[in-house]
Amino acid sequence: MRTLDDIALLSPLRYKNTTLKVVLVFIGLLAGLFSASPILPLFIAVCMIAATLIFGKIPVKMYFKLFLSVLGFAVVSAFILAFFAYGDGGETLWSVNLFGWIISVTTGSANLALLVFARSANGLACLFFLSMTTPMLELFSYFKRFSFLDVFMELVMLIYRYIFVFLALLLNIQSAQTMRFGYRNFKTSIHSAGLLVGSLFVQTIEQGDRLYLSMNSRCYDGKLPYYNAEYKIMFADVLTALVFIVSVAAVYIYTRGYQFF
Template identity: 30%
Template sequence: MGTDRYAYQSRLRRVSPLPKLLLTAVTLAVCLCCNSVAVGLATLAVMGVLITALGGLPAGVFLRFVRIPLVFLAVGCVTILVHLYPAGTPVLAALPVGGRLLGFTAADLTLSARLFCKALGAVGCMYFLSLNTPVTDLTMALERLHVPRLMVELMELIYRFIFVLGETAAHIRLAQESRLGYRGLRRSLSSLGTLASMVFLRAWRKADRVYAALESRGYAGSLVTLGGAYRPGWGLCPLTAALAAGQLALFAVERRLFP
C-alpha cells in the first residue's frame, strides 16, 4: 500500500502515534465543525506543509495522494450544486430544460464550496496521519486508548486481507493478460467479469488458509505484538493547540467578512 510505504519512510515514523493521533483528531474536528472555505483550504495547506517539513516526504507525494479523492469530491459537490428550478427563479447560471431551469443559486454555490473545501481539509488531516503512521502503530495506539479489543482485531485482520485480495486480483489479471484477455472491448468485459467472480472465491480460500495458519501458531482471538521504541513527541501538543487556534481565528475572520 502506498501510504504505508511512505509512512515507514517518514521522519515521524518513530514518534509516538498518540500525539499524531491527537493532532489529527483535533484539527479534523475543528475543520468539520467550522464548515468554512478558508478553514478547509488552510487545513489542507498546513497538513501538506507538516507532511513535507516534519515528515520529510516530497511535496509531490502529498499532491499525488490529494488528487485521488478530488474526482469523488467534485462529483458529489456538483450533485449538490445543480438543481432544477421553476422558470423565473433568480439563479446565477442556468440552462432551460423543459420549461424549467437547470442551474444553481448563490446559496447552492456557497454550500457546495464549503462542503468541497471542508472535505479537502479532512482529507489533508487523514493524510497527515496515514503518511506518518503505519497501521500497526495506529492499532497499538488505539489499544492504549482502550478502544474495544474486538474492533482493533477486526481492523488488523481486515487490513491484512486487503493485501490478500489485491494480490489475488493481480495474479488473475496477469494470467488473463498473458492470454490476451484484454484485447478488444468484448473480450475485456468478459475477462473483467471472470476476474470479479473469481477473485473473491480465491481470496476467501487464501484467507481461510491464513486463519488456519494463525490458529496453528496459537491464535486465541488476539494478535500479540511488541510495542516499538517511540520518541515521546509531545512537542506536537503545542502545535496542535496553535493549529486549532489558527483555524478558529480564520473562521471568525471569514464570518466577519462574509456573514
C-alpha cells in the same frame, strides 16, 4: 508502486508521538466539520498539507497525485450541490433554461457547495497527514488501547491484510490470463473477467482457511499481538501543536459566519 505504509515508514514524522498526531488530526477534523465558514476548513487543509510535505518529507508529485485523484469526487459533489441545493436561497448568480427546466446557482447553493468542498479537502488532508506519517500497524496498536475498539481493530487488521492478499491474487490471475491472450478482444475479455471473478472468489476463501489454520496452529486466542511503539513528546512538538491549535481558534473567531457569496 509504493503503498501508504511504505511512505509512512520513510517519513521523519513516523518517530513523533502517535497520540499527539491523532489529537491534532481529530481537532482539525472536528474544527472543520463544525465551522460554518469554508475559510477555516481550507486553512486547516493548507496547514496539514504543508506539514505533510515539509515535515513529513513526502514527495510533492506523489502526494498531489493521490490527493487530487480523491479530491475529484468532492469537486463533482460540490458542482452538483451548486445547481441542485438551494441552501438559504439568496440571489441568483447564474441560471439557464434547459428543456423547460430552470437550473440556477444561487448565493445559498454556491456557499453550501464551497463549504462542502472545503470540509472534504480538510478531512482528506487530515487523514493523509496521519496515514502518510504513521504506519498502519502503529495506528492499530494505538487504537487497541481503548477497550471498546479492541474487537473492531482485530477485524480491521485482518481486513487490511486481506486487501493486499486480494490484490496479489488478482494481479497474478490477470497476468496469467494476459499472457494467454485472454484480453485480445471484447468477447474474450468478458469471458476472462468472469473466470477471474470466479477464480478469485474461490482462492480468497482458500486463503482464508489457510490463514485460520495457521493462526490456530500458533495458539491464536482471539487477540493479535501488536508492537507498541512509544515515542516521547518533545518540547518542540508541543509548541508546534499549540501554535496550530491557537491558529485554528483565531481563524475560527475571526471568520465565523463569513461567506464568499
